[in-house]
Amino acid sequence: MQRAVPCVSMSPSAITKASREHPVYQGWLYVQDPRKKTFTCRFCVLDGVCFSVYTGKVDANELTGEILIRQHVLVGVKRLHFVNRGLMLIDKDAKTLYVHGNQDTAYFDQWLATFRYAISQENLRLPRLSSALIDDVVDSHATSVTGWLFVRHKVLFGRVALPTDRLYVVLTGSTLAAFKLNMEGRHADLLVQLAHVHRIASSKWIRVKTKGGSVLELRGRTEDVTSVWHERLTAVCGVDRPLASTVASTERPPLRPEPQGFLRRLSTW
Numbered sequence: 001m002q003r004a005v006p007c008v009s010m011s012p013s014a015i016t017k018a019s020r021e022h023p024v025y026q027g028w029l030y031v032q033d034p035r036k037k038t039f040t041c042r043f044c045v046l047d048g049v050c051f052s053v054y055t056g057k058v059d060a061n062e063l064t065g066e067i068l069i070r071q072h073v074l075v076g077v078k079r080l081h082f083v084n085r086g087l088m089l090i091d092k093d094a095k096t097l098y099v100h101g102n103q104d105t106a107y108f109d110q111w112l113a114t115f116r117y118a119i120s121q122e123n124l125r126l127p128r129l130s131s132a133l134i135d136d137v138v139d140s141h142a143t144s145v146t147g148w149l150f151v152r153h154k155v156l157f158g159r160v161a162l163p164t165d166r167l168y169v170v171l172t173g174s175t176l177a178a179f180k181l182n183m184e185g186r187h188a189d190l191l192v193q194l195a196h197v198h199r200i201a202s203s204k205w206i207r208v209k210t211k212g213g214s215v216l217e218l219r220g221r222t223e224d225v226t227s228v229w230h231e232r233l234t235a236v237c238g239v240d241r242p243l244a245s246t247v248a249s250t251e252r253p254p255l256r257p258e259p260q261g262f263l264r265r266l267s268t269w
C-alpha cells in the first residue's frame with residue numbers, strides 16, 4: 001500500500017481512496033514493547049479496524065527502514081486513566097496493546113476519535129461481531145478536560161496535608177487523574193472517581209468527595225479559573241451539594257443508659 005510522507009507533528013492523517021469504503025489513517029504513536037515494557041515511537045496505519053505498527057525513524061521528514069512488526073484487528077479502545085495520554089487497544093483475540101501520544105493533547109484526542117469511529121463503523125457493518133463481551137470495550141466518554149490546579153488533601157479534624165501540590169489535572173467523565181509533570185506516558189500521581197462537589201463559600205477552594213470516601217480541595221490560579229472548574233466538576237458529579245459533616249453532634253449523650261427492669265425499680269426507691 002502506498003503511503004504518504006509521515007508528518008513530524010504526529011497527527012493522524014487520512015488517505016482517502018475512491019475505491020475503498022473507508023479512508024486509511026496513518027501517523028505516529030508511542031507503542032509499548034510487550035517484552036521490555038517500554039514505549040517506542042512507531043509509524044502506525046489504521047485501515048478500517050486493522051491496526052498495523054511499523055519500525056522506522058523520522059529522518060528529514062521521511063520514513064526509513066519500514067518493516068511491519070505488529071498487526072491487530074481491533075474491537076475496542078479505552079483510555080488509560082493512569083497513564084497520561086494513554087490508550088489501551090483490544091483486538092479480536094482479546095489481546096491488548098498499550099499506546100500513548102505526544103505532548104499535543106489535540107493530537108491525542110484526534111487519534112482516540114479515529115479509533116472510536118473506525119470500530120463503531122465496523123460494528124454497524126458487521127453487527128454479528130458485537131457481543132456482550134465487547135459491548136463496553138469502546139470508551140464513549142467525551143474529550144477530556146485538562147489544566148493545572150492546586151490540589152490538597154483533607155485529613156482528620158479539618159487539618160490540611162501540606163504542602164499543596166500544583167498538578168496537571170485530566171477530567172474524563174467522573175474520573176480525575178493528576179500528574180506532577182505534563183509528560184506523555186507518565187503514570188498518574190493521583191487517580192480518583194468523583195462522587196460530588198461543593199464550592200466552599202468562605203474560601204477559594206472547591207471541595208470534592210471521591211467514591212472511596214477521601215476528600216480533596218482544588219483551586220485554580222485565579223477566581224475565574226476556579227469557577228470554570230467548579231462548573232465542569234458539577235456537570236459530571238450531578239447536583240452541587242455540601243459534603244456530609246464529619247463533626248460529631250453537639251447534643252450531649254446521657255452519662256449512663258436508662259435503667260431497665262429490676263434495676264429501674266431499684267433506682268426509683
